[in-house]
Amino acid sequence: MGNTGNVVIIGASHAAAEAISTLRRAGWPGQITLIGDELELPYQRPPLSKAYFKGELEFAKLLLKNEAFYDKAQVNVLLGKRATKLDRQQQSVMLDNGESVFYSHLILATGTRARHLPVAGHDLPQIKVLRTRADVDDIKSALPQGGKLLIVGAGYIGLEVAASAIKNNIDVTVLEAQERVLSRVTGEHVSGFFQKRHAKEGVDIRLGASLQSFVNQGAKAYAKLGTGEDIPFDCAIVGIGVVPNVELAQDAGLACDNGILVDEYARTNDANIFAVGDCANHFSALYRNRIRLESVPNAVAQAKTAALFICGKPQPYNQLPWFWSDQYDIKLQTAGLLSGYDRSEIQGDPDEAKFTVSYYKQDKLIALDAINAPAEFMKAKKAIIEALSAN
Amino acid sequence: MSKITFIDYQGNQTEVEATNGDSVMEAATQNDVPGIDADCGGACACATCHVYVDAEWMDKVGKPGDLEADMLEVADGVQDNSRLSCQISMSDDLDGLVVSTPESQY
Numbered sequence: 001m002g003n004t005g006n007v008v009i010i011g012a013s014h015a016a017a018e019a020i021s022t023l024r025r026a027g028w029p030g031q032i033t034l035i036g037d038e039l040e041l042p043y044q045r046p047p048l049s050k051a052y053f054k055g056e057l058e059f060a061k062l063l064l065k066n067e068a069f070y071d072k073a074q075v076n077v078l079l080g081k082r083a084t085k086l087d088r089q090q091q092s093v094m095l096d097n098g099e100s101v102f103y104s105h106l107i108l109a110t111g112t113r114a115r116h117l118p119v120a121g122h123d124l125p126q127i128k129v130l131r132t133r134a135d136v137d138d139i140k141s142a143l144p145q146g147g148k149l150l151i152v153g154a155g156y157i158g159l160e161v162a163a164s165a166i167k168n169n170i171d172v173t174v175l176e177a178q179e180r181v182l183s184r185v186t187g188e189h190v191s192g193f194f195q196k197r198h199a200k201e202g203v204d205i206r207l208g209a210s211l212q213s214f215v216n217q218g219a220k221a222y223a224k225l226g227t228g229e230d231i232p233f234d235c236a237i238v239g240i241g242v243v244p245n246v247e248l249a250q251d252a253g254l255a256c257d258n259g260i261l262v263d264e265y266a267r268t269n270d271a272n273i274f275a276v277g278d279c280a281n282h283f284s285a286l287y288r289n290r291i292r293l294e295s296v297p298n299a300v301a302q303a304k305t306a307a308l309f310i311c312g313k314p315q316p317y318n319q320l321p322w323f324w325s326d327q328y329d330i331k332l333q334t335a336g337l338l339s340g341y342d343r344s345e346i347q348g349d350p351d352e353a354k355f356t357v358s359y360y361k362q363d364k365l366i367a368l369d370a371i372n373a374p375a376e377f378m379k380a381k382k383a384i385i386e387a388l389s390a391n
Numbered sequence: 392m393s394k395i396t397f398i399d400y401q402g403n404q405t406e407v408e409a410t411n412g413d414s415v416m417e418a419a420t421q422n423d424v425p426g427i428d429a430d431c432g433g434a435c436a437c438a439t440c441h442v443y444v445d446a447e448w449m450d451k452v453g454k455p456g457d458l459e460a461d462m463l464e465v466a467d468g469v470q471d472n473s474r475l476s477c478q479i480s481m482s483d484d485l486d487g488l489v490v491s492t493p494e495s496q497y
Contacts, residue, residue: 021423025425044432046431046432046434047432061413061417063421064420064421065420065421065422065423066421066422068422069421069422069423072423073423296430296431296432297430297431297437300428300430322437324431324434324436324437326434326436331434331435331436331458333436372458373461374435374436374438374458374461374462375461375462375464375465378438378462378465378466379465
């Protein structure tokens, strides 16, 4: 370890690329070490269920920064290695190959993993999750032309993959336990709009579906439903949400509660350890609540916050959460969090595929969904920040 | 390969080589050019890759599409030569392109 310190980043994705860029730009003089359990340099994840799935983008185009960037920033890049243990006394990270790396500052950017589906047959080889580039390659190689894809869970990932796969002439069935799609992230108007569109494109969406088990029979695998129906598939993707990867932090005694708890500077309860992105749970001054976000903009902004703090240039993190999803030619942009809304208002015409839904809590605008309405989305971001900051 | 020069709000220049077919935003982020955030990674969803196209290049770069124009309508500091750099695709025609970046992205 050099006498100027070593910032170690665990997790090689969006947050890591941003942290490295900000550290060097803000003048971090010491070492930087990047540890990632995948084999690739940090790459863009959102296109995995969209352009990359459809085969429109080659992998090289997904890299967030080119290789030269990491050389120039003098980053010690350790890929294909998993961090197995933190020793906060020694300030070291143990790796799965037995090596240890010492840190002066540690940034945990460990992300999330797919939630487990607790039904019989969940471990059949045809049943996959979609988190990484390797996952997508694996899924695609399991799907012949005209093959049958089963998607469990009608969230963002499930629906984006459904839209991508059906355009590639794959037969798609989506099972959703709730009575509408995207129920966790949007209101009824937007759910209804997406259900209609997917149905029109030929996706078979089963709402209120009760999945009992998976079985292998002959060449095909089947999903057995509570109704007695068997749905055959070549490949199934389980997209029923994610759980934050907090075990490293938790085992080291860091405070966790639905994510690793951090303050507005991305600091954990250990002064030398920061947590950012999907694995972190921060206090949002805007929503006056602790929140854990699954979003690229949040990961990037929190990474910047942690890096600036390490460089002695603290800037509190207080961004409005926002999200987007591309399905077919539809762009959904969501500004803010709609949790707890008591009234919603639709503007525009869903039949024209251009409308917005505003969500209010006690007459205060807290969130907005914009369907093919980017200007309204941009305006709403400002309006929501104003509404939440008032009083 | 085509060359792009980025000029930040303080006048610092960064030159990068872009692969034809890549967007100006991709060339900027891959080479860690300051002043372009590109939060959404090129989905035309965030307006954080806003650039000002040098006057000499305006005709060749062309006007924004409908979606992009809508976003620009409400972004901060928009001028006649504003574009979202994720929507400008590099080609031999644009070899030598010069763009400026704003002090901060929306």
